[in-house]
Amino acid sequence: MMLIIVSTLVGAAFGLRFQLWPLALVIGLSVALIVAAGIANEDGAWSIMTFSALIASMFQIGYLGGSVARLAVASAHRTRAGLGRSVLTGPVK
Helix, strand or coil, X not given: CHHHHHHHHHHHHXXXXXXXXXXXXXXXXXXXXXXXXXXXXXXXXXXXXXXXXXXXXXXXXXXXXXXXXXHHHHHHHHHHCCXXXXXXXXXXX
């Protein structure tokens, strides 16, 4: 459960800061580590695949949330600075 929460938060941090490719690298690395740990613990193949898919999807959900937050902050900053169009609301009047 803790790994699910951490992967969601890491995904959100990547969504705020980075583009998509570093996220793909982190997902690949985490899946490799999950597979290695599952083999070391003699877990079943379905257990390893399910947990890998769950962690990868949590990274992606966190990334989506972080990207939306980055977009909202950038839009609010742009609107507040009076720079013209807002990304979320259209033209500033």
